[in-house]
Amino acid sequence: MLDIRKDQYYLIERDDWTIISPFIAKLQTPHVGHCSASPEKVQKLVQTLICRGLLTPDGRQGKPLVYCKPHPPNSLFEQIECDTPPSIRWYHPISIFFVGIFAQFLLTCIPLRIIIKLIKSGKRGSTTYTDNYIHAARVFQHLRPFLPKSTVCLYDSLSFFFFCRLHGLRPDVVIGIRAEPFAAHCWTQIEGIILNDVPANILQYRPIMLI
Incomplete structure (x- = not known):
């Protein structure tokens, strides 16, 4: 995940990905797995990403995930x-x-x-x-x-x-x-x-x- 405001990359681990995937529109992933994280961890991670501007709690304000598929090199x-x-x-x-x-x-x-x-x-x-x-x-x-x-x-x-x-x-x-x-x-x-x-x-x- 690229934060263009701070020019930083964030690595989302597989367990954390299951937490944030419901917040991502048009996610083209057939199966992201069951989220086993505690409610406190879910809330902490989501709030951190919202504060950094990487997620939004309102789908009307956010942008759907866009996949970059350039032509064969x-x-x-x-x-x-x-x-x-x-x-x-x-x-x-x-x-x-x-x-x-x-x-x-x-x-x-x-x-x-x-x-x-x-x-x-x-x-x-x-x-x-x-x-x-x-x-x-x-x-x-x-x-x-x-x-x-x-x-x-x-x-x-x-x-x-x-x-x-x-x-x-x-x-x-x-x-x-x-x-x-x-x-x-x-x-x-x-x-x-x-x-x-x-x-x-x-x-x-x-x-x-x-x-």
Whole structure:
């Protein structure tokens, strides 16, 4: 469970899942098991999640559970290194440097929930011409050394997202998690094409949010 207000992940154990499952609308789980927890434990856990804004006692105020099912992974990232260099315009390095500074500012100073709202804002770019996204990904990867920060998935995905926005494109940003050992990951894609990662890495994670 991702708390976007505090930018924290919460692991819900199986026994606790049986407690909170009745509070989740459109839960696509055939059998969650019988809840054997004491009423005091149920009340404590539910109240904790309500206080953190992760649950609501009123179904009219909450949101139904939304399942993230991206297309089967297909990546151009593995082919970038062996391709001929992309066509670089004079404004591309400037754009790369600008979005790198902007992404670093967001991650340092702005809460995750505001960043997500910022990503969601604005009209969605056309996905008809996926070649435009592929070219943008190749340009970004070619100029990646100019970013003022080492490779980090969330930083790189935000930088690439805003690089695309500067050029009239809007890829999807995906957040995924792995249970054991726990890890979180972020990448961008469009129409099932992964733009800044490889399938072998993506398949280790279960998507929980597509923005």
